[in-house]
Amino acid sequence: MMMDSLRTEICRVGRSLFERGYVHATAGNISVRLPDEQGFLITPTDACLGFLNPQDLALVALDGQQLSGARASKTLALHRRIYEAEPQAGCVIHTHSSHLVALSLAGVWREQDILPPITPYYVMKVGHVPLIRYHRPGDPAAAEAAAAAILRAQRSGAPIRALLMDRLGPNVWHDSPAQAMAVLEELEETARLWLISDPKPAPLSDQQIDELRQHFGARW
Template sequence: MSRESQLREEICRIGASLYQRGYTVGSAGNISARLDDGWLITPTDACLGYLDPAAISKVDAGGEWVSGDKPSKTLVLHRAVYDNNPDMHAVVHTHSTHLVSLSINGVWKDEDVLPPITPYYVMKVGHIPLIRYARPGAPEVAAQVAKIAGSVRGVLLERLGPVVWESSVSKAAFALEELEETAKLWHLAGGKVEPLEESALQDLRDTFKARW
């Protein structure tokens, strides 16, 4: 099986997993993966739970639609990540409930939507800034992401949900799940959890190379 075929299968597998466990609903959300000659991205208005590997959109290095169904309207946002972080090979975006709620009801800080309340959040996710609301696919959002794509693993789009990037589709999904779980914990605790102390954060940096 070619690398492209493997990526198509992985996108479908991860999409179905996220959908079945309620990380996204309906036709919300999108997933992309970097190829040597462009990108794969889920089609516009596709349901992540029922993706067809053959229908996944392929675009070339210039962003032109090559094959498959019409690409997601967020293609420009995904490209902003890839163009500004060569180590990242996948982007996952969902409308996860607790994170969308967090963006509506108030984040911890604009530069850190959630405090460092668990070690795995610190290690697997790190700093996640808030991007203020703009319509889905708005170019100004991509422009903002382009400026920070090399220094963080993701962003939270106000009223739209998280966008997370990593070295593979699976790793991006895992980081997104950790982000959503932390938002859930924050909600359950009424936003009253104390962050990990600086000494604990430094221990995670020293031991696991955590980026916090």
């Protein structure tokens, strides 16, 4: 996409997330990696994703220097480290989605898998999601922990496309804002299903997951 189109798309996705309750107030941020090493676009700090102005989006160089726009989100370091660790990521979205934050408060399934594989679309569209222990918003240590988790997953042969920041919410990434938003939606919905289910459902079997790998290339 051209720069103007990317700015418009970030605003469209931000408004959609806000209107459907995935973000509230000034929580959450979106960034996009620009082609040809031009840097990144990222939403401003303390901006409401439902009321973004395309020209206010911060343009940031690869080294983190701000080039134009309103002051970049305080989570810029986290976004940059995700892009550095995952070269395929084109967009990163962070939200404070209610069910995922609630899951981190109640206790995740496992530290390396915040949710069990209870639905085929969770396995296919999301995959493994590790928990990143609590750090204050904007703490550089959170960025390093996120990058380390991404690299561990790559070495294991099951790359990830999402993390859950303890008490803060998820970071998800994909090729484009629309695709990253779809990952977020599936992740939040699975957290909702897990929290409301009583008794808790059994995970899919190894055989069922292997079938999803074979037919759909699931990264699990």
